[in-house]
Amino acid sequence: MQASRSVCYGKGMLNLPHLQTNVPLGPFTTYQIGGLAEYFVGVTSSQELAAAVRVAREANVPYFVLGCGANILIKDGGMKGLVIYNKANHVEFIPSRHQVWAESGAQIADLIEVCRDKGLSGFEHFVGIPSTVGGAIWQNLHFLSPDRERTMYIEEFVLGGRILDENNKIQVVDKKFFQFGYDDTILHHRKLIVLDVLFQLAPKSPSEIQAQMIANMNWRAEKQPQLWQWPSCGSVFQKIEGVGAGRLIDEAGLKGHRIGNAQISEKHANYIVNLGGATARDVLDLIELVRAEVKAKTGYELTPEIGIIGEG
Numbered sequence: 688m689q690a691s692r693s694v695c696y697g698k699g700m701l702n703l704p705h706l707q708t709n710v711p712l713g714p715f716t717t718y719q720i721g722g723l724a725e726y727f728v729g730v731t732s733s734q735e736l737a738a739a740v741r742v743a744r745e746a747n748v749p750y751f752v753l754g755c756g757a758n759i760l761i762k763d764g765g766m767k768g769l770v771i772y773n774k775a776n777h778v779e780f781i782p783s784r785h786q787v788w789a790e791s792g793a794q795i796a797d798l799i800e801v802c803r804d805k806g807l808s809g810f811e812h813f814v815g816i817p818s819t820v821g822g823a824i825w826q827n828l829h830f831l832s833p834d835r836e837r838t839m840y841i842e843e844f845v846l847g848g849r850i851l852d853e854n855n856k857i858q859v860v861d862k863k864f865f866q867f868g869y870d871d872t873i874l875h876h877r878k879l880i881v882l883d884v885l886f887q888l889a890p891k892s893p894s895e896i897q898a899q900m901i902a903n904m905n906w907r908a909e910k911q912p913q914l915w916q917w918p919s920c921g922s923v924f925q926k927i928e929g930v931g932a933g934r935l936i937d938e939a940g941l942k943g944h945r946i947g948n949a950q951i952s953e954k955h956a957n958y959i960v961n962l963g964g965a966t967a968r969d970v971l972d973l974i975e976l977v978r979a980e981v982k983a984k985t986g987y988e989l990t991p992e993i994g995i996i997g998e999g
């Protein structure tokens with residue numbers, strides 16, 4: 688890796704402090720998989736994030752904002768252009784209103800703990816799910832409600848936030864602007880960057896919040912492979928209403944099937960785990976095998992819900 692301040696890119700110029708070249712991206716993802724970033728820069732505030740995006744846009748350089756690297760598979764050929772590693776994690780509380788404001792690079796895991804200690808409830812429902820605030824908004828982060836009867840979404844706690852629009856203008860937006868859906872928001876359809884978000888939480892005792900955290904983590908440990916043991920990107924395929932994707936994969940006889948060092952999890956078939964040293968090609972080949980076998984044996988068409996990005 689080489690540090691520089693500015694480089695020519697096509698007819699444009701990338702002029703950023705601490706700019707690096709040829710940075711391996713695997714260590715920045717939960718999958719521990721991915722080729723090199725052609726250019727890479729870390730940002731530590733929403734102002735720096737907006738500035739880096741503006742520089743890339745003005746230089747006509749392709750860019751990608753990377754948070755905690757969950758729910759994505761970066762291909763073995765890496766990524767052309769600029770990867771902006773979002774570490775903007777400043778958080779402020781408004782105690783009288785039970786509200787918290789967080790920059791988009793703040794980790795949900797950190798918010799869960801600090802809000803528990805302050806007796807603010809909401810984030811604990813998403814314990815154990817790796818995500819930044821920006822990633823949570825992007826995918827409308829969700830998990831089962833405490834009674835396991837419905838799905839809870841991050842949108843339930845969002846009041847609004849600030850975004851950088853396509854014209855490099857900062858806008859203050861409300862909750863409706865994000866057009867929340869299942870694994871979907873307006874961010875999938877427009878070139879918008881979330882800078883920070885305001886959340887409305889509810890007062891609850893730290894002990895009650897902690898109890899919910901433990902219950903959720905126990906449920907996840909029982910049913911899903913854990914990242915500390917089996918790196919993954921979470922569920923690979925979209926939910927089919929009334930029919931679990933994992934169930935279909937299991938019915939097709941694929942649970943435990945392996946290509947290279949990637950394996951369909953023996954605990955939950957909608958997870959493809961990295962056994963150590965897996966390549967993106969291993970994972971992609973498994974995805975194609977699963978889609979073909981499930982279609983042939985059950986008639987259902989599975990669609991990946993993860994972001995597959997990069998070259999090769």
